[in-house]
Amino acid sequence: MDFGSLPFIIWFMPVFLCIYYAMRTEQAKKIVLVVGTLLFYSISCFAWLPHLLGLTFFALLAFGWVRRKGKVALWISCLAFVGFLIWNKTSDTLMPGISFIVFTIVSFLIDTYQKKVGKVGFWDCVSYILCFPKLISGPIARMEQMQNKKIYLMGERQVKIGSQIESGVACFIIGLGYKVLISNQLAGLWHEIQTIGFVSVSTPLAWMGIFGYSLQLYFDFQGYSLMAIGIGKMLGYTFPDNFDSPYLSKSISEFYRRWHITLGRWFRDYVYIPLGGSRKGTLFTICNLFVVWLLTGLWHGFGWNFVLWGMFLFFWIALEKLFLKKILDYIPFLGHIYILILIPLSWVFFALPDMADIQMCFLRLFAPLVHHEGIRVAAGDYLKYGSMYGPFLLAGIFFAFPFGEQWLKRNYRRPICVLLLLIIFWFSVYQISIGLNNPFMYFSF
Numbered sequence: 001m002d003f004g005s006l007p008f009i010i011w012f013m014p015v016f017l018c019i020y021y022a023m024r025t026e027q028a029k030k031i032v033l034v035v036g037t038l039l040f041y042s043i044s045c046f047a048w049l050p051h052l053l054g055l056t057f058f059a060l061l062a063f064g065w066v067r068r069k070g071k072v073a074l075w076i077s078c079l080a081f082v083g084f085l086i087w088n089k090t091s092d093t094l095m096p097g098i099s100f101i102v103f104t105i106v107s108f109l110i111d112t113y114q115k116k117v118g119k120v121g122f123w124d125c126v127s128y129i130l131c132f133p134k135l136i137s138g139p140i141a142r143m144e145q146m147q148n149k150k151i152y153l154m155g156e157r158q159v160k161i162g163s164q165i166e167s168g169v170a171c172f173i174i175g176l177g178y179k180v181l182i183s184n185q186l187a188g189l190w191h192e193i194q195t196i197g198f199v200s201v202s203t204p205l206a207w208m209g210i211f212g213y214s215l216q217l218y219f220d221f222q223g224y225s226l227m228a229i230g231i232g233k234m235l236g237y238t239f240p241d242n243f244d245s246p247y248l249s250k251s252i253s254e255f256y257r258r259w260h261i262t263l264g265r266w267f268r269d270y271v272y273i274p275l276g277g278s279r280k281g282t283l284f285t286i287c288n289l290f291v292v293w294l295l296t297g298l299w300h301g302f303g304w305n306f307v308l309w310g311m312f313l314f315f316w317i318a319l320e321k322l323f324l325k326k327i328l329d330y331i332p333f334l335g336h337i338y339i340l341i342l343i344p345l346s347w348v349f350f351a352l353p354d355m356a357d358i359q360m361c362f363l364r365l366f367a368p369l370v371h372h373e374g375i376r377v378a379a380g381d382y383l384k385y386g387s388m389y390g391p392f393l394l395a396g397i398f399f400a401f402p403f404g405e406q407w408l409k410r411n412y413r414r415p416i417c418v419l420l421l422l423i424i425f426w427f428s429v430y431q432i433s434i435g436l437n438n439p440f441m442y443f444s445f
Contacts, residue, residue, distance in 0.1 A: 168233030175226030250335025
């Protein structure tokens with residue numbers, strides 16, 4: 001069961017919200033949240049439930065140990081949790097949400113050591129870790145963000161609850177539409193190209209495929225993030241945004257300040273800055289960036305394709321630090337073109353675990369330049385697939401800009417917006433009901 005499944009939409013979330021808001025105290029709500037999270041996780045991942053409980057138990061022990069003993073306890077605890085993450089990443093089966101769970105716990109321990117975590121009780125800590133909206137694929141919220149709930153008088157409380165539920169529902173529906181109506185549809189294009197094989201597709205279709213995959217990945221993960229943020233709003237929490245129109249960027253470094261924002265901030269705050277950041281000169285800055293992007297690649301998986309993906313991005317970000325960023329800033333239009341070419345190319349490493357497939361994909365993409373044999377193979381195939389997937393590519397391009405999404409978020413109470421949201425919701429539910437749904441792509445991390 002995930003956010004885009006009928007059981008979650010039809011019975012789990014409505015029943016959970018009714019029970020949650022029937023509770024009179026914040027502690028009772030946190031207990032309901034923990035129990036709901038365990039039920040949510042066990043429905044699809046029951047075999048991993050003992051591991052989730054074990055991680056939570058040891059996180060609580062480590063929290064108290066770090067508060068008492070300081071830096072030594074922090075180092076040992078963080079190494080232990082990262083060690084478990086590495087062990088699980090190298091095992092035959094991956095625990096769902098393991099990367100996000102471990103990074104949540106590590107940030108909790110470091111913030112505790114740095115005195116950024118205020119006074120918290122048992123259920124505060126447990127509900128922070130076992131919070132199902134962000135459990136499996138983020139956003140990676142900090143403990144201080146989970147503590148920022150305001151207390152209202154009785155009348156104000158009712159108004160606030162109604163407003164946050166309305167806003168949360170609107171956010172959830174937008175995310176559901178992104179996932180079901182755009183990402184799932186574009187998934188068919190990438191699947192067909194892989195089925196055909198890169199050796200048998202034309203250069204235009206290969207480019208169409210990586211552009212389609214770029215949009216598919218964005219709307220899959222942004223869709224999940226908006227659904228998680230929407231559920232958080234319904235529960236009274238404000239989770240951080242995870243995306244900020246990344247395809248409007250003018251450099252790779254800007255792109256990754258806008259893409260998967262909470263992961264980028266995690267590496268910035270807990271790896272890059274402690275290593276020295278950019279304070280020790282250009283050489284140390286480049287070395288620190290190398291470490292960050294190597295770890296970012298390995299965070300996604302231990303395959304060589306993820307290492308190459310991280311190193312590809314590191315190479316261009318390092319060039320930007322040295323001289324390229326000045327050129328891109330001087331010619332902004334060039335920066336947009338640069339992003340729209342390099343980012344889709346980077347996703348080739350991300351999407352294809354087999355080195356032979358990566359090589360063939362690049363040969364097909366650049367066949368006219370390298371005069372690779374078979375340059376005219378399957379001529380015209382892009383017309384066939386363009387007619388099939390063109391509307392979804394155009395919809396993806398349109399919604400990659402923030403206008404439509406922000407307009408719906410700001411005006412969700414207007415009748416026209418209510419009507420649009422209802423259409424998106426019921427059409428998404430219909431698509432799910434006839435089986436046109438795929439698991440969220442970031443569940444594999």
